[in-house]
Amino acid sequence: MPKCTIDGREVEFSAGENLLEVARKVGVEVPYFCYHPGLTVVAQCRMCAVEIEKFPKLQTACSTPAGDGMIVHTRSEKAKANQKSIMEFLLINHPLDCPVCDKSGECDLQDNSYRYGDSYTRSTEERRTYIDLDMGPVIKKNMNRCIHCTRCIRFGAEVAGVREMVAIQRGNSTEISTIDGRPLETDYAGNYADICPTGSLTLKDFRFKKRAWMLKKTATVCEGCSRGCNMEIQQDGGSVYRCIPRKNMEINQYWMCDEGRFNYQYLMDPTRIVKPRIEGVNTTWSDAIGRLKATLSGKKATILVGTDLTVEELKLIQEMSASMLPGSTIAHIGTNGVSTTSDDGAEDQLLKRKSKTSNLHGAEKLGIAPYKSMASGSEAVLIFRGGKAELPALTGIKKYGVGVFTESEAQGFEVVLPSTSFAEKDGTIVNFQGKEQRLKRAINPMGQSKQIGEIFMLWKNSSSALRAEATGVA
Ligand code: SF4
Ligand code: SF4
Ligand code: FES
Structure with missing residues (x-):
């Protein structure tokens, strides 16, 4: 492989790699503004200019391909003088209002001014x-x-x-x-x-x-559609403030859509149900689970699972329902008009997919069939949902919900057990390319919401639920 030397460090590179990226490999940061790896190179700002031995003038690192044997200096007197001049030039028309600027703390101009600029202006x-x-x-x-x-x-x-x-x-x-x-x-x-x-x-x-520096960051995956764009949830004190994309060249490159970016808002919907409920009235976990158990025991139910649940949750529901609700039928719900992975396709030219839940492909892999109609002989419907799956119109049957529901979504439900959204749990989802990705818990479950696994534990032995509640553990 060809090699060059940057600030005294020898580094191998592939043909066509620019000096800015090659320098990064050996920990040399070349300051820049106009360069972005996902966009064409225009070499406009001149901030990245470096000195290359045997070249008469400074060269912009973003637009200069590394050459075999090249000797590059990013902090030579000439390079430093250029960096200082460019900062002075850019700040001629820039207000000195960092304290009241929203970008403060994550601003390239602020950082480069501090590192490479002058403290004096002419x-x-x-x-x-x-x-x-x-x-x-x-x-x-x-x-x-x-x-x-x-x-x-x-x-x-x-x-x-x-x-x-x-x-x-x-x-x-x-x-x-x-x-x-x-x-x-x-x-x-x-x-x-x-x-x-x-x-x-x-x-x-x-x-x-x-302020940007107060945010705690969790690397996770968007649940807005079956692409599963890599993103970061940024929160403070259990409230999500922002989601931003993370680089994954195979899935979303550097980008994400607005739908996915702002999807987090439903987590904090004031009408989200975060306490167990019986017939619309808040109650205790043990009473709600007791009611669910008493009503469903010995009955055939149709169990609807959202394709917004993780692989682990879906597997658990399959296993627990087989032992706790024998004879029941499981089917998945997600996006109207996208029942199977063959219905899923590109929604636009860039990232968006037709399936508006993240794990349709995972649910199909587990052998769960799409919901078409109520299984014959069903006396109740039990819905497990992450928060995104569209609810079918269900009339003339008793309804029970475990998951994320708003007041209006849970209208007419006999029991609601609040569970966790994509930001409140860990788990695996499978995207449309068949890639398994991990959701990472960024915040604690809202209110009294519990993980589906915990709910099954309480359900399995409701007397332990009572005990736990008496000791304040539930
Ligand atoms: S500084 Fe911001 S607004 Fe101005 S050209 Fe660059 S990206 Fe556009
Ligand atoms: S394309 Fe899909 S996965 Fe990506 S950000 Fe948008 S909704 Fe989320
Ligand atoms: S980054 Fe702007 S000229 Fe290189």
Whole structure:
């Protein structure tokens, strides 16, 4: 393999790899703004310029392929002087308002200014100013902070497939805008905030709710459809504030859709049922389980399982129902019109899939058939659900629910036992490519919700449920 030397460290590379990425391999961070590995290289900001021996001028590391025998210096006097000059140039028109900027703590401009800039400015001119503007329901724009890296323009045109962001005016007046100031069209608008290296494009849903450094981060998977985009849940004090994509080149590259990004909101729906209920009235776990047991024992039930449940939960339901509700039939529910994996397909050109639950493919692997109608002789229907599976219209039969339900979804249910959503548990889901991925618990279950495994334990021996409740363990 060819080799080059970066800041005295020898490193192997593959043909075509740029110096910025090759430097990363040996722990050398080259500062940059306009480069993004998921977008075309434009080498506009010049922040990444490095010195290469035998080259007369500095070269931009993002657009220069590594060459065999190249000797590169990222912190030479010339390179450092360039970094300082670029920072000075970018800050001529940037407000010094980090303390009140939503990007503070995760801003490339702030970090690079601190690491590579100067603490002194020669500029005395007034900075240009704009008012904050809405760019549709997802993004708010603050042009005072824009450094014209054009990542947003390239994301729209190259990834989202809609040329909606443009640069208008010229020179000092250059401004990023949609054509005629129209709202953003793409269903992937949240990514604009992720890739903007400054606080120019921010998420309306998140801005000013929490400082970035206070958030606790959990690497997990989106449950919004059968793609299973890799993402991070960011929470504080048990409340989820934001979900952002994680890189997985085989599944979602660097991106996620808005539907998946904001899916977490239902976790904190004030009408979510988080206490056990009998006929719409909150009760104790032992009473609710006692009622469920008494009503279902010796009866044939149709058991509906959401394809929003994990493989482990589905297996457990299969095993426990066979012993506790013998003669019952299990079928899966998920997305109307997508009963089997062969109905699942691409919903758009980028990531979205037709199945709006994450584990249809896992449920099918376990041999669970799709729900068509009530099994003959059924006297009750027992629904296990993660929170996303669509509920079929069920009339003229007793209904029981275990899982995540809102008040309106659980209308007419005799008993509801609250259980956990995708953010409140660990487990495996299988995406449309057959890849097994892990959901990771990011927050504690809301209210008195319990894991499905715990509920079965209490159900199996309701006297232990009573005991546990008496000792405050339940
Ligand atoms: S709005 Fe953000 S991403 Fe777009 S050009 Fe300005 S700084 Fe770059
Ligand atoms: S494409 Fe599907 S899995 Fe990916 S973020 Fe959107 S809803 Fe979630
Ligand atoms: S990152 Fe290389 S020129 Fe902007």
